Structure formats: structure tokens, C-alpha cells
Amino acid sequence: MTTKTTYFATTARGFEEMLKSELEQITDAQCKIAQGGVHFTTDQTGVYKALLHSRLASRILLPLLQTKIFSDSDLYASIVSYQWADLFDPRDTFFVDFNGTNQEIRHTQFGAMRVKDGIVDYFERKGFARPTVDKINPDVRIHVYLDRENLVVSLDLSGDALHIRGYREDTGKAPLRETLAAAIILRSGWKKGTVLVDPMCGSGTLLIEAAQMQANIAPQINRQKWGFYAWKGHSQALWKHVFDQAVELQKNSEISPLANFYGFDLDHRVLAKAQQNAENAGVAHLIQWQQGDVAALKNPFPEQIGTVVCNPPYGERLGTTPALIALYSVFGQRLKQQFAGWNASIFSGEPELLNCLRLRSARQFKAKNGPLDCVQKNYFISDRAVEQKTDLVFEQTAHAGKDVAQDFANRLAKNIKKMEKWAKQQGIDAYRLYDADLPEYNLAVDRYADHIVVQEYAAPKNIDENKARQRLLDAVSATLYVTGVETNKLVLKVRQKQKGTNQYEKLANKGDYFYVNEYGAKLWVNLTDYLDTGLFLDHRLTRKMVGTMAKGKTFLNLFAYTGSATIHAALNGAKSTTTVDMSNTYLNWAEQNLELNNLSLRHNRLFQADCLQWLAECRERFELIFVDPPTFSNSKRMENSWDVQRDHIELLKQLKRILTNDGTIVFSNNKRGFKMDFEGLAQLGLNAENISHKTLPLDFERNPHIHNCWIITHQKEQL
Template sequence: MNTLFATTSRGFEELLKTELTELGAISCKVVQGGVHFNGDDETLYRALLWSRLASRILLPIASGKIYSDLDLYSLVTAQNWTAFFDEKSRFLVDFNGTNREIRHSQFGAMRVKDGIVDHFERQGKARPDVDKQDPDIRIHAYLHREDLILSLDLSGEALHMRGYREDTGKAPLRETLAAAIVLRSGWKKGTPLVDPMCGSGTLLIEAAQMEAKIAPQLHRLRWGFDFWKGHNQIAWEKVKTEAIQLAEQTVVEIQPHFYGYDVDSYVIQKAKRNAKNAGVAHLIQFKPLDVAALDNPVNTLGTVICNPPYGERLGSTPELVALYSVLGYRLKNRFMGWNVSIFSSDSALLDCLRLRSHRQFKAKNGPLDCVQKNYHISDKLKANDNKNEELPESAVEIATSPQVAIDFANRLQKNIKKIEKWATQQGLDAYRLYDADLPEYNLAVDRYADHIVIQEYAAPKNIDENKARQRLLDAVNATLSVTGIKTDKLILKVRQKQKGTNQYEKLANKGDYFYVNEYGAKLWVNLTDYLDTGLFLDHRLTRKMLGEMAANKDFLNLFAYTGSATVHAALGGAKSTTTVDMSNTYLNWVEQNLLLNDITGKQHKLIQADCLQWLAECTEQFDLIFVDPPTFSNSKRMKDNWDVQRDHIDLMTSLKKILRSDGVIVFSNNKRGFKMNLDSLTELKLSAVEISHKTIPLDFERNKQIHNCWLIRHQ
């Protein structure tokens, strides 16, 4: 009879105890991180071959108190290592834990290694070699305070390494964790199992192997017991032969009822290869599908299981709110009567499902604290009598749900019909579709080519936060349905009143850039890394006008941001362009915009500087100046703070000095209620004509105060 210990992730100990008992283990005792158990040789090999939850199966050799490194060395050398393996076997020591004397696990591993090889020498044997890459024998040492346990690791490589995964998507689940999620999901063998965001297919593969009675380690070629002198080859061959026969007998009896979907078709191909390697490819139907198009593949009841992306995988991006919201909507409207089990590290995202869980489990996914919540979808869908025939065909389904914003959907569809036709005629890829048209839905919806950006304006303080959040989620659902875009093409941002340079702070580091077309210009945008996208859509007509004015002119773009105005001026035939901004990030962006449009040459200068300080020192002259300063700035890199209302006359005083006699300043800003100080301009012998109404495009016509724009000349 062998005394053994199976390690597992914390929280899975009771599950593992049940599993080991079913495999024939006796005297099972749960401790933190594993289960002590007894079993004969066949039980030992059955645990190794069949356990879906154990990380390793250990054979304890010795234990003792460790108060110094000498105690550790003495305990190790006292063991009869030659009874476990011979000197020709290469070995490795895995040391876990520290105490006041053994402060580093590497030092502990070295002392155990020293004790083992010295024991062999004392027995007149050669010193066995250490092999960190491909050892024949693994020694496991666990130190907790003063207590040390030495064990022989009979697993070899960790048991979560099943061998069927050639390749995975981002942030794959360990196979042992996936098996635990399946076991806790409430799924019953013989019933359908659907994973709407399956990634590399691990959850479905683990479940399919359970139903097909395929031992998870059936195809493992190397074991930790291969060079163990206590290995019972007869018992091992019996256990393995039984497993092979059971798999061959069962797998042909099962009808396929596993369904895996993912928006990434490349990942789906990986999942298919993994399923083939695992021997269950014929049981699982994989296909690329966005969660917004998720539908029930069968007529019988079953279980939806899912490990959706969360912060650690994609970065804590707001668009995950949209993803979870849409998933919850599709589940409630397509899987009535089904059980659902979702695993995530973010409880706030799980709240976006708007489902009430009846059971939940805590677990670790690497360093992340995660939770698995189980739900039951009601088989009664409340009908909404407020169906509206104006909804587009793609959005008709959302009218049946009281959660979804019917009025918002109708308004968005109406705007799309009007604006997208106009945008196509104008040669525009980026434009606004909705801008707080309805007071209940205080947000903006912008299209950037095949992407949609939803920007939520901060709700007034008198609006309940939960109600505002709910309206946002409803609007997200409606936008996805009306526009028909995939969830991974929707970006959600929360807009708040910005102070100083907050609008330029980095939100993420994805580096997802693509370009859009605007009146013949190509302009790079980034929808995820910054609060702004690199292109102010409301200034589109101003940029077009600058291009038309710039022929044979020396052009200055001050407070240039990403230089879209410079691109238009250069394409319009400017003799030279000078682009000034304090941010090196944005000047790099300007450079890439110029290169994208084949604009090169020394006549196009990029200058990183405090714009006001540079202006005070500038000795050049310009024919056309575009200045679009921030409303307010207190950047540490600026000499003084800036307020456009207070300081615009000082700015004009400096600009006048570098403006040629027949030159023009195009002055724009976004301060609501801005008042041009015409009297002070007159004193400067400058004249100003407001052209704001001519520079607000069709998609911003509802908001006449989105910006103001002036032409300023010498009198």
C-alpha cells in the first residue's frame, strides 16, 4: 500500500478528494493545496492517468524539522536514495517554501541536491547528474516554517500538461482549471454544452474527454516513475490497457453535442487542431462567430460555459463592458431554460450580464483571484408590447426585450440613413452618428471605418448611477444590433470633464492604429490607447478649408495635436509647413500621418516645444496660421498655465508679429460660450470674422456650439 499526496490548486481540494475516491483511493484527507491518500499500485497509476484536477502525484519519502541548512543537508543524506533511482538517472530538485534559515528556494534546492549526490558517493556510487531541462527523476521538497517533506514526483511534468495543445489563444486556461470549471458548472454528461468564446477550446475538450471516458494522460509518453526503482510495470500496463479499451469503446457511442464559437477564426483553427490531438474532434463543432450573433444550436436544454476575456487578457478596457452586456442579452434571449456558468476575474463585468447567480465558486487563474458564477436562464421571456416597425431588420429582435433602448435604436437608425449616405458622397470614413440626441442617452456614437466608438458623457449628479449605467448598456446592445458590427469592433469610453492635460493621458498600450480617409487625406487613428482618437471630427470642414487656402503658402500649425491640419495643407499645395506641439508622442503621430500621404522634404518641419514660448522666440513669417489651442492647460512643461478666454489676446499679439501683411489666422477652440475680445483686436489693428456656422459639418449640426472658428487678418 502506497502513502501518496496529490497536489492541486487551492479551492479544488474537495473536488480532488471526490475524484480520487472514485479512482479507488482510501483514507483521503484534505489539506490546503492537496489531498493525502492511500492506494495500491493500480490506484497509484490510475490516479496519475485519470486525475483531471491533480497537478502532481507525490510519493513522500521523509519529513523532519529544519532549523538550519545543516539540518536540511543531514535529513537528505540520511535517506536511502539508491533505493529510489540509480546513479545513471538524471535528476532535478523542485524546492518550494522558505523559513528564517532557508531564505531562498534556490539555496534550498542546492542543499538537497548536495545531500543526494553525497549520499550516492558515500555508497560508493558515481555522482548522478542534475538535468534542469529533461530529468529522469524529480525530487519535490516542500518547506513550511520548520517542517520539510521530501517526496518523489511520480508525475514528471505537471499533470495539467495533457499534451493536446499545440497552440493556444491569449491567456489560456490551465487544463486542470478548465476541468474544475466544467465539473462546477452543473453540466450533465449527455446534454449539449456551448462555449460562445471558446478560444483554443480547452473547456469543451476537457468536457468531451470526460464524456468520452478518455483518460487525460492517455497519450503521455514520459512519466516521473519511468526511472523509479519501485515502478510496477505489470500494474501500469494493466491500468493503461483498461483506459485504452474504455476510450475506444465509449468514443464511438457518443453523439456530438459540443459547440464552440469565437470571433477569431485563426483561434478556431487552433481549437480544431487541439481537439483532434485530444481525440474528440468529431464530438465538437467549432466555427467562427461573434457573440453578438450567438444563437442556440439545438432544440434541447443544455449548458453554456464560458471564460470570457477580462482585464488581465485585454487590459482593463471599457469595451469589455459591451462584450459582457451583449453576452448577457444573447443568453437571456436565445438560451431560455438553460444553465449558464461564467468564469471571470472581474465581478463588475459579471454584473453586466444582468443575470442573478444561484451559486458561485472562488478560484485562482495564475495570480488572479477569479470567481465562477452559475446561473439559470428563465424559460419565460417577458414580451415588450412597445414594438416599433421603424426598427431595421437587424434590430427587430431587440424590440422584444424591455432592457433595450427602443427610442435610442430608432434615432440611431434614422441618423445612419441620413449621415452614412452623405459621408460616402464626401469621401469620409470617420463621422458622428449620434450626439446625445435624446436626454436619456447622454452619449456619442462615432464611426471610424469598420469600428464604432461609444463615448459616454458623465451623467449629472442627480441621475442615479445604476440607472445611467443601465442606459449605457442598453445603448451598447442597440448600437451593436443596429450597426451589425462585431463586438470586438466596438470601443466604449467614459467621457468626463477634463482638466489640464488629462485628455492626453494614456489609457492603454495596445498600439492598434489604422487610417481613415477624409477628403482625400489619409489619417492614422487609435481608438483604444487615449481618451481621444487622434482626429477631432468636428474640425473636419476647417481642415478642408485650410487645404483649399494653403496653395503656395507658408503654413504654421500651432498646438498641432496629430497634425491632420498639416496633412490637408500639404496636400493642398502649401509651399512649406511648420508643425509645433509640446508632445513628442503627437509629433511622432504627425510624422506618420505625413509619411502615410507621401509628404516628405525639409520644407515640412516638426518642432517639439511649448507653443507659447516658441511663439515668443519665433522670427519666421507665415501666410497661413492655424491655431487650435486647448481650453485650459496647466502642464508642468508649460512656463505658465493657459486659459483660452483669458489669454487669447496675448496669443493674437504674438501671432500678429509672424503673420505676413496679407496673411490669415484661422483661430478655433472648443470653449462653450467663448467671447472674442473684438475691442482688443481692434487696438492690435486686427480684424476678425466668425465663420463657426460654416465649419460645423452635417454630423455635428445639432450642436452649434461644438466649437467656434474665426478668420483674423491685419486691418
């Protein structure tokens, strides 16, 4: 009678039921599901088959010791009393994997150390040589799991984790584990002998796993070292028998190979890696590879019905996804156009991106890819999807008879028609196209030459986060289509109320600068590296007015940002300009703006300083001063905090001191509800005229409170 033993196969959470079915097919074992794995009872031949053939198991363990412990001394006593000499030779190297903690053993490293001490001390007490620990390539792996007081000690028969098949030399970015790839294939509904297409195959793992299934290639057939090689219970004869059977099964499958696998990828270098991986896996003859963009995807087997399986790229930050939104939208369109009647199974870490496919899923599964919560959705691509047409302005977003982002797309198209002609007449190519015109799409869309910036305003707390996110994805998809902008020239930003120095927060370091035209001035912008772009579009008319006023005058630009007002003043013939800002980054930006417009630093000076401190120490006088201070600042480089409502009179008091008798201050700020202190102004001997409505550009008419602007002069009787 063959002796049977209970083993434990670990797997990723959510795959336990699939692993149970697989083990039953491989071994005829009695199986019982547990969290994170499956207990299965079989003989030694059965466990060898499981090790060689399982595509879903992460490790297969032989339990050695199960007991309760309440302290580290209990742990040590349990380990040192076990008969380790019956398991492996002290000349073999070993390593301890320790998982879990309790109130007494709070660190896995400490637990592993106590287990290691117990094993070593056991051999020394028995008079054997002290065995050596090898963290890299041990002969024996001891797996320890601690759940509160329950301790399970096992021999890891796998050695290296079973997702390591040995065929991947170079995986590229964000590879799928082979076990996860196998699970995706098994859940996709694909059947052996039918066509399988991966339109974004990367290093080819999905196709290779499926091709090995079709060719009956055991996933571990090429593994060079196993965790059971040093196990004293290992039977080489049984192992050879199981291995030889796997080799024979593979040979029989090679008699009539079916090359039903097709992989596309845009990157030829990644495809070369995929081809090499397929060669290593023994399935190169089954898979065809082709370089190609998913936007031009064509069905390589139009006469057959098959399955599309894919793990498209996805980003963790919403700000990185405009191109991904376009990618998924285009992918969905190509599926409908090219694969009618097929099944599709798409795996992604962002369920919202899957909504951009505009396909109705038949089934969905949850899974983990490392730390990421992912979802796999299966679709049937109806023949009717190809025939569906719409005359709406944004036909690409038609979905199940409902208009997706239709109102937004129509409004954006209407605004573009109006604004493009106006902007050309004005001589500007940076302007706003849409500004929360519709309550459901609470965002702004700005054009910067051939680029588009979509800024999402923070949604109210009573709006469901997922609903708001989906609307944003829909709006971005619509913007890409309506504007025709290239996906790499659309930038998405989440816009929130900023405090202090947050407006200067660095987001990236791409260094993607280009210039835009504004009434004859050329101004550098950067759409990706900062919350702001380097140019406040709502101040466009203010800058133009300041430029006209500056002709023949000495001009000061305080809180200058990137110096755009200075450029207008200098180009319009200012006698001299002085530009002051606390940020060295923005002063360098201003210098580049001067250079771009062929304006020398001889008559256009730049000062990096705390603006309030610089003003207090200034001994010059100016005929025209433009000041656009922040609403609030508590920068560490300032002596005190700044609040424009609280402190504007003190600021104007200092500005009056350096203003010539016939001089003018243009004072602006963006604080909603700002109230000018007329009484304080009168005490200073200053007049103020509100010109906010005169400085509001056409593209900001929907938002009259975006800024306020004032002309401030000396009272005549004070001259």
C-alpha cells in the same frame, strides 16, 4: 494487511472539494482538504489509480520528510541526513522544485540549490557517484514546500504535471489547462450520455475532456513517463494491474459509443487542430466538428435536451472588447433562440461580458486561469426566452422585463436620424452622434464614415466602477445595434483628462488609416493607434472658415497637428502654406494629407520643430495665422513648459511680429474656463473678437465650452 500511506494531491485553488470527491470515488481513500490540495490515505494500488484516473489533480506527492527549519543550514542538515539511497539510484537524474520562502530563505532558487547540495553531498558521503541534475527531463522530481519554518519534502510521483495529458499537439491562443477544462465540465452540470455542444471550441479541450469521461478513458492512459518509474518503492506488477484494468474499462465503453459531442469554431485551422487533438485522445469518433460563426449558431440536436459549455474569448483591456461585447450579446441571443430548455455553462475572465448574454445565472463558480480571476456561470435557458418580444428600438437588450440601455438607444437613434441628413447636406462624414446627452451614459459617440468611435469620459469617483463599466458595455451593445456598424469597425476608448504629452501616447501599431470627407477636403484618420484620431471634429467650422479666409494669402498653421487646417487653406487657394508641429508623426500625417488632396510640397512647406522656438527664429511674415496650441505641455523636446492661460500673451506677442499689417490671427484652444488677457492684448496693440459661438458645429451644441476661438487683428491706430 495492505500498508496504507498518506499522499498529497495538489490542485488549483477552489478545486479542493471537487478533488476530494474524485479521489474518494477513485481510491476509496480517507481524504482531508488542505489549501491547494487534498491529503489522501490509501494503499499503493490506490495511489496508482489516482495518478492514472484523476482529472483534477495537478501533481501527486509522496511526503518524505516533514520538519521545522530556521535557517539555510537547518535546511541543508535536514536534507543531507535523509536516506536518499533508499529512494532512488545515484545513476538517476533528479531535479528540485522549491516553493515558498521565509525570513532566512528569501529566494526559491537559493532554497532549491541548498536542497540539491544536500542530496548530492549525501550520495558522495556514502561513497556513491555524484547524481546529475536534469532540469528538462529528470528521472526523479523532489518537491519542497516551505511555509515559514515548516518544511515538507516529497517525491513527485507524477513527473510532468498531470494537466499534460499528451493529446494536445498545438493548442492555439490562450488554451485552457486540461485540469481546468475537466473542472469546468464537472461544474457545468453535464451528465454522461447527454448532448454537449461547444459553440466556440478552439482546440477542443472542453469537448475532449468530456468525451474521455463518457468513454471511461483514463486521462493519463497515454503518458509515456512517470515520476515513480525511478522510485525504489515502485511495484511494476501493481502498476500493470491498474493500467490493464483502465484499458479494459475503456474497451468495454467502446461497445456502444455515443457521438453526442459537437464543436463549432470560426477558424478552420483551429478546428483542424481540435480534430487532431481528439484523434490523439482516442475520442475522434465521438465528436463532430463544424466551421461556423456563433452569430449563425444552430442547435445540432434540436430533438434532445443537453448542455452548452463554452470558454469564449475575453480581453484584459477594455479597449479591446467592442467586438467581444457584440460577440457575447449575439451569443446570448442565439442561446435563447436555439437552445430553449437546455442548460448552458459559460466560463470567462470578464464577468461583465457574461452580463451581455442577458441570461440569469442559476449558479456561479470562481476559478483561476493562470493569473486571471475567472468566473463560470450556469444558466437554464427557459422556453419563454424564445417567445419574449419587444417593440422597443433596442429589443436585443431586453432582460428580465427591464430596459437595458433603452434610453440611450432611443436617444442615439433620434440623434442619428437628425444628424445623417444634416451631414449629407454639409458634405461631411465625420461628426458626433451623441455627447453625454444622458447623465447615466457619460460617453461620446462619433461617426467616421463607416466606423464608429465610442469614447468614455472618466466616471466621477463617487460612481461605482463596476456599475460604470456595465453601463459602458450596455451602451456599446446598443451602439452596435442602433448604428448597424460591423463589430470590427467600432472602436472603444476610455477618455480622461490628458496632461503634457499624454495626448500623443501611442496605444497600438495597427496602421489602420482611412480618409473622411469634410467640405471637399479629404483627411486621413486613424482610430486605433492614438488617443486622438487625427481630426478634431469640434474644429470643423473653424477649419472651413480658415480655408475661406486663406484665399490668395500666405498662411501659417502653428501647432498644426495633422495639418487639416492647412488642407482647407490650400484647397481654397492660399498663396502658400507653412505648417509647423513638434511631432514628426503628425508632420508625416500632414504630408500624407497633402498628397491625398493632390497638393504639392512646393507651395506647402512642412517644418518639424518646437513651435515656440521656431516662432522666435522666424523672419517671414504671414497674412493669415491659425494657432491652436495645447492647453499644457512639458515635452522634453521643449525648452520650457507651456500653459496656454499663462503664456498666451507672450505667444501672441511673437505672432504679432510676423503678422502683416492687415493680417489676421485665428487663435483657438480647448482650455475650459480660458480667459483672454484683454489688458495684455491692448498693450500689444491687438484687438480680439470672440467667435467661439460661430465656430461651434451643430453636433457639438450640447457642449458649448469644448473650445474657444478668437479673431485677433492689429488695432487700427497702430497701422
